Amino acid sequence: MPAGPLTSVGIGDDAAVVGTPSGSVVAAVDLLLEGRHFLRDWSSAYDVGVKAAARSLADIAAMGAVPTALLVALAAPGSLPARWATDLADGLAYEATRAGAGVVGGDTARADSVVLSVTALGDLAGRSPVLRSGARPGDVLAVAGPLGHSAAGFALLSAGQGQGGSAPSGLVNAAVAGPLAGLVHAHLRPAPPYAAGPEAALLGATAMIDVSDGLVADLGHVAAASGVRLAIDSSALVTGGPLSEAAAILGETTSLGGTDRADSAPSLALSWVLTGGEDHSLVAAFPASAVLPSRWRVIGKVGSGTGVTVDGAPYAGDGGWQHFR
Amino acid sequence: MPAGPLTSVGIGDDAAVVGTPSGSVVAAVDLLLEGRHFLRDWSSAYDVGVKAAARSLADIAAMGAVPTALLVALAAPGSLPARWATDLADGLAYEATRAGAGVVGGDTARADSVVLSVTALGDLAGRSPVLRSGARPGDVLAVAGPLGHSAAGFALLSAGQGQGGSAPSGLVNAAVAGPLAGLVHAHLRPAPPYAAGPEAALLGATAMIDVSDGLVADLGHVAAASGVRLAIDSSALVTGGPLSEAAAILGETTSLGGTDRADSAPSLALSWVLTGGEDHSLVAAFPASAVLPSRWRVIGKVGSGTGVTVDGAPYAGDGGWQHFR
Numbered sequence: 001m002p003a004g005p006l007t008s009v010g011i012g013d014d015a016a017v018v019g020t021p022s023g024s025v026v027a028a029v030d031l032l033l034e035g036r037h038f039l040r041d042w043s044s045a046y047d048v049g050v051k052a053a054a055r056s057l058a059d060i061a062a063m064g065a066v067p068t069a070l071l072v073a074l075a076a077p078g079s080l081p082a083r084w085a086t087d088l089a090d091g092l093a094y095e096a097t098r099a100g101a102g103v104v105g106g107d108t109a110r111a112d113s114v115v116l117s118v119t120a121l122g123d124l125a126g127r128s129p130v131l132r133s134g135a136r137p138g139d140v141l142a143v144a145g146p147l148g149h150s151a152a153g154f155a156l157l158s159a160g161q162g163q164g165g166s167a168p169s170g171l172v173n174a175a176v177a178g179p180l181a182g183l184v185h186a187h188l189r190p191a192p193p194y195a196a197g198p199e200a201a202l203l204g205a206t207a208m209i210d211v212s213d214g215l216v217a218d219l220g221h222v223a224a225a226s227g228v229r230l231a232i233d234s235s236a237l238v239t240g241g242p243l244s245e246a247a248a249i250l251g252e253t254t255s256l257g258g259t260d261r262a263d264s265a266p267s268l269a270l271s272w273v274l275t276g277g278e279d280h281s282l283v284a285a286f287p288a289s290a291v292l293p294s295r296w297r298v299i300g301k302v303g304s305g306t307g308v309t310v311d312g313a314p315y316a317g318d319g320g321w322q323h324f325r
Numbered sequence: 326m327p328a329g330p331l332t333s334v335g336i337g338d339d340a341a342v343v344g345t346p347s348g349s350v351v352a353a354v355d356l357l358l359e360g361r362h363f364l365r366d367w368s369s370a371y372d373v374g375v376k377a378a379a380r381s382l383a384d385i386a387a388m389g390a391v392p393t394a395l396l397v398a399l400a401a402p403g404s405l406p407a408r409w410a411t412d413l414a415d416g417l418a419y420e421a422t423r424a425g426a427g428v429v430g431g432d433t434a435r436a437d438s439v440v441l442s443v444t445a446l447g448d449l450a451g452r453s454p455v456l457r458s459g460a461r462p463g464d465v466l467a468v469a470g471p472l473g474h475s476a477a478g479f480a481l482l483s484a485g486q487g488q489g490g491s492a493p494s495g496l497v498n499a500a501v502a503g504p505l506a507g508l509v510h511a512h513l514r515p516a517p518p519y520a521a522g523p524e525a526a527l528l529g530a531t532a533m534i535d536v537s538d539g540l541v542a543d544l545g546h547v548a549a550a551s552g553v554r555l556a557i558d559s560s561a562l563v564t565g566g567p568l569s570e571a572a573a574i575l576g577e578t579t580s581l582g583g584t585d586r587a588d589s590a591p592s593l594a595l596s597w598v599l600t601g602g603e604d605h606s607l608v609a610a611f612p613a614s615a616v617l618p619s620r621w622r623v624i625g626k627v628g629s630g631t632g633v634t635v636d637g638a639p640y641a642g643d644g645g646w647q648h649f650r
Contacts, residue, residue, distance in 0.1 A: 025350040025352075025446065027350075027352070027394070027396055027429070027430060027444065027446060028396070028430060029396040029397070029398045029430055029431065029432050029442065029444050030398065030432045031398045031400055031432050031433075031434045031440075031442065033400055033434050033435075033436055036434060036435060036436075037434075069352070071352055071353070071354040071444060072354070073354045073355065073356045073442045075356055075358060075440060104352070105352060105353060105354055106354065107354050107355045107356050108356075109356045109358050109361060109362075110358075110361060111358055111361075111438075111440065112437065112438070113436075113437070115356075115400060115436065115440050117354065117356065117398045117442030117444075119352065119354050119396060119442075119444040121350065121352060
């Protein structure tokens with residue numbers, strides 16, 4: 001692929017940076033497909049809009065940029081209710097507004113299932129983009145935002161699905177009404193910490209990515225691009241609270257916790273944190289001297305070598321997040 | 326939809342303009358769907374890449390901007406040959422390069438049919454964008470690039486399809502080998518005159534659009550946005566040459582010329598020019614005093630009132646281009 005004379009970052013990072021004669025723009029595109037990234041039985045149109053917007057906007061934040069705009073292309077069946085499309089637009093607008101961006105363009109077409117393509121644009125305000133390739137031995141790894149919450153919410157929805165037909169029911173309804181509601185919400189409407197992206201850039205972050213495929217999988221991209229080993233300390237990960245509650249419930253009743261294995265509850269919660277995707281939290285490498293605000297939790301360090309380790313060993317679980325198919 | 330504080334042009338024009346603190350970027354997104362915008366029996370993967378890129382890049386040119394970058398999202402069946410995807414990428418890269426742009430980002434996913442979303446970015450080099458809304462009574466209308474060629478090529482392919490199965494055959498093969506090859510080529514690989522977009526801006530164009538849905542239909546958007554009447558002089562349109570040859574052949578043998586009517590050959594050629602989409606030529610309004618280079622052909626004028634007329638009367642044909650479905 002030609003990069004073009006004005007391109008400073010092309011294919012291979014979270015977003016592209018294209019110069020204009022007097023500035024630059026950060027741009028990223030992501031697809032959201034019915035049946036793969038969402039089910040209309042589980043997600044309202046508003047949910048889908050939020051999720052589609054978050055997915056692309058998080059890529060902008062992961063470059064250290066401030067989101068400025070979304071362009072949305074929607075293909076949908078002719079039978080789709082008009083209300084569904086307007087609710088979708090409302091969800092997109094909500095999340096764009098939350099990120100500080102506008103919805104500035106779009107296209108529509110007919111298709112057999114719902115296909116959304118969201119392009120996000122952002123601005124670096126003169127800073128250099130934070131790539132995947134800059135992590136150096138001696139840096140610390142830190143994360144902003146939750147890990148494993150979307151995966152746990154997905155597992156709760158799946159368990160309800162297995163029990164009671166197409167709509168969330170039984171166990172899930174109890175979860176939605178109780179303290180686990182936040183996990184289901186996190187799956188349906190991820191809430192990336194957008195402002196943490198530019199903040200990380202200002203703090204001197206050397207590499208950054210958003211967790212869309214799972215912590216281990218996405219850090220694997222950073223390790224490969226930077227030519228370093230990334231060592232996660234599992235004791236620094238948050239597996240208690242609602243995650244351990246959900247794991248206890250699901251571990252007792254089912255092995256459907258997203259892993260097809262009858263994990264013990266602690267290992268189930270940890271597997272969500274290490275491999276769960278779609279939280280779109282930000283993970284970054286910082287110089288060891290950086291003074292990090294409290295929303296950045298140190299979870300490990302950067303060393304010499306290759307790959308990603310958990311507590312000193314390569315992670316033995318399945319590395320990446322599986323979509324519906 | 327919120328426009329965002331940095332948006333100077335949002336939904337409703339060919340592309341969006343989003344300021345950066347020190348400049349601006351022009352961005353547009355378009356979908357290209359298998360079965361609707363292309364058939365894999367007719368179009369090679371390379372053709373599809375060219376067409377998808379041209380569709381979005383033309384929107385950038387129609388703002389008076391120079392294309393700088395493409396972001397491509399592809400959803401495709403797992404059964405799609407790897408070669409098809411690489412040929413597609415080659416076609417995208419070819420057309421992007423022809424426009425002076427790079428391919429700077431993308432996303433892929435699994436779907437039941439091929440879905441392409443192409444986002445194009447462009448730069449105005451400090452100029453104001455040429456919107457749909459600026460045409461004024463007294464301006465002249467001019468077009469750069471062919472009109473009706475893609476529609477004629479589609480009609481030739483359709484006629485061959487009707488005669489001989491899924492692959493172009495018979496009449497179409499003769500056409501492809503003969504002087505009508507350019508029309509089929511124009512349908513499969515449209516070649517918008519990108520440089521004419523910024524040129525028009527420099528010449529003082531007051532309004533501009535690319536012809537994606539048909540001349541009458543797209544000028545209808547300009548007329549509505551500008552609050553003017555656009556008067557086309559059919560004698561200034563090019564209906565001779567390959568168009569009249571194709572119309573003569575198809576008019577003799579079939580009524581499949583894209584209209585479902587057994588038109589006479591001259592009216593068939595004219596209907597292609599007035600209603601044929603997907604040439605992605607540029608049509609613009611200029612002050613009457615503008616001295617236009619030869620590639621801009623004057624085809625009418627701007628007056629007071631509403632709507633689009635052809636030789637003084639509202640156009641009686643079907644106004645817009647019909648896709649496959």
